[in-house]
Amino acid sequence: MTAPRRLLLVLLWLGLLLAAGFWIGQQLQLSGDLRRFMPGARTPAQKLLIEELGEGPGARLLLVALSGDAPAELARQSQALRGALADSEPDEAHFDVVANGDDGGLDAVPERLRPYRYLLSATADRQSLDRAWLADELAQRVQDLGSPAADLIEPLLARDPTLEALKLAEAWQPPVAPEKRHGVWFDRNGNQALLLLETRAAGFDPAGQQAALATLREAFDTVRGDSPSELIVSGTGAFSEQIAANTRREATLFGSLGGCGFALILLLAFRRWQVPLLAALPVASAGLVGLAAVALLFADGVHGITLAFGFTLIGVAADYPIHLFSHLRPQQPPRDSARLIWRTLATGVASTCLAYLTFFVSGVDGLRQLAVFTVTGLATAALGTRFLLPALLVPASSDIAEGPRMARLLETIERLPRPAMPVVLGVAALAVAVIVFVPGTFWQNDLARLTPVPEDALARDLQLREALGAPDVRYLIAIQGEDVESVLIRSEQLRPALETLRATHVIVGYDMAARYLPSAATQRQRQARLPDPATLRRELAAALAGGPFRADAFEGFIEDVEHARTATPLRAGDLVGTPLEATLAGLLLTGERLSDDGRATALVSLAGLADPDSVAQVARAHDVQLLDLKQASESLVAEYRTRVLWALALAVLLMAGGVYVMLRDLRRTLRVLAPMLLSTVLVLALLRGLGVELNLFHLVALMLAAGLGLDYALFFDHAGGDHAEQCRTLHAVMVCAASTLLVFSLLALSSIPVLRAIGTTVALGVLFNLVLALLVTRRSALRV
Structure with missing residues (x-):
């Protein structure tokens, strides 16, 4: 193909990518709802946890402090800020509740409810x-x-x-409230004016939370004027914004460093400036096609975790053009070189895709998205490398195999001792022993340990919660019944016992729907x-x-x-459009939000809980349940992990089956799979030996590393006893491993626990897979 035609094809390919990117940008909807990456809840506590994570008042709560000026001035700003936020037009309002201790007289009791005051009081x-x-x-x-x-x-x-x-x-008024100064809430020291806001947007609606925070900051800038006061905001929405900012910053930094490093590695390896540009075409195609597939199959949006981790997986697709570039032969059309490696390349791609398809049986929507993204992306990159990329290349002017450096490196590797099978089995047994018998917690079940929120921000959040008397976010009493009336009656029956608990200082306070809406039976009395x-x-x-x-x-x-x-x-529906609507929404759950049979659930929030066992005894005596949301989250994570482990076990079987179908030789199949399996065990042993508690993202990263190792072993097996082919394969695998190590080593430096877990695990997996593929898979292949 002539140079002008190759240039035209490159431009056409780029044009299609740009058009696809524009279309996806118009269609794509991003989601930040963590519940998409959780399995279906089964127990009442788990259902409540899932509900509270996204829709509950705890997820919508923003804790605000004004500091840095005289108390009287801070009180003025608090009043002005409350007025600015509470007086927004209904269509533009971002907050359902804006409280600062100034009850505004009768503002808390709407005009249309005042004739009912003797029924509510x-x-x-x-x-x-x-x-x-x-x-x-x-x-x-x-x-x-x-x-x-x-x-x-x-x-x-x-x-x-x-x-x-x-x-x-x-x-x-809130059952537990801060002290008042100048008519508004202040902390104990009188240095901070406090406000409590409840956003209209759900906790995991990043766009809605960002808009609410922007409105809050804009209003504060207006009311502050020339004052040196400062605005401090904490809560789920503020944390989400901070996490998103940290993620964007690190993604930009690591993406830029990784991209530049990848291009530099390709330039040093192939010494042609066109190579990094041409290698980017299949990879970009993989990302865009993966996104398009998810956008078409999942109408409710693409989760941010799917997007971030999916593009990490698509980074594996960069190995495909590298294999093609390393296997180009002088005076041979590039399409012939692509044809010669296609079966080996296709086997690795197919096996990896089959492995990720197992996520469809996990029962988790987020993992299904990840499977669609990865499978379509990797398949697109492989097909682009096989059928489109060769048309853009010219025959190589020299053969990688003819270079003296690769020959000397190959000779050095050949002189390394090959581990005998008993040695390999002994190393594997030792690694398993480390995994099983090293003391310490094996699995990390605490979701809070995965948060990238800085310790000082968490400490400030705890301080503001204590100052504002915010309810305990861990424990709740759940009262279930056939309908709203029955749970309100049972709530009223529970109140005397809760008052006793408060009088004996077991709890500082409590809140329930029956404080605001008595049962119909009580109203009739x-x-x-x-x-x-x-x-x-x-x-x-x-x-x-x-x-x-x-x-x-x-x-x-x-x-x-x-x-x-x-x-x-009065019924709950009669309070729609009043300030009580938002309050009841967090304490009175109806319909199928928490139960399959549509029963109602009333929640009792607790503040200053000192003795959970005493509260649990009271709950059991009244045939209600004290829910430990921390325990519920841990049980949910454990169930999630069990599903993923089964999916990974099935993935290994499918990968092994795919390799055997291609090789049709049991001994060769075992030799190809051995480095991947042993590397996985060694990585787990090293992480356990270092005291790392394993989480879901370690498991998914291990599967990614296993797919990379399988590719290395397949190509070493493909090289056989041909010295020139061994040199080409060694060059390709070394370049692939170097680029992958660069990207994931950068991720291992991340301050975000999820990215750090992925980066560390894959980087270790690549090292082990490369060394073991050289020593184990090439054992018989190096014999000429």
């Missing part, structure tokens, strides 16, 4: 609206009108002479205690006798009491 449980009580309340109002609170009290008197709405607003209009007028007239108020001043009060007496009890 506990006053009617212990007090009748008789003349004696009304007289005491009216006498107190006379005193209030002479106090600084007169401006607040006077507009309420006609409809609410007992100030029941204000009592209700006070009762709805309160209705029965409300007087009819005639009775109330008679009792009110007696209470007004001799007082300063007119006899007809409280007709609105009589109307509201009659409305409450005859109204249908």
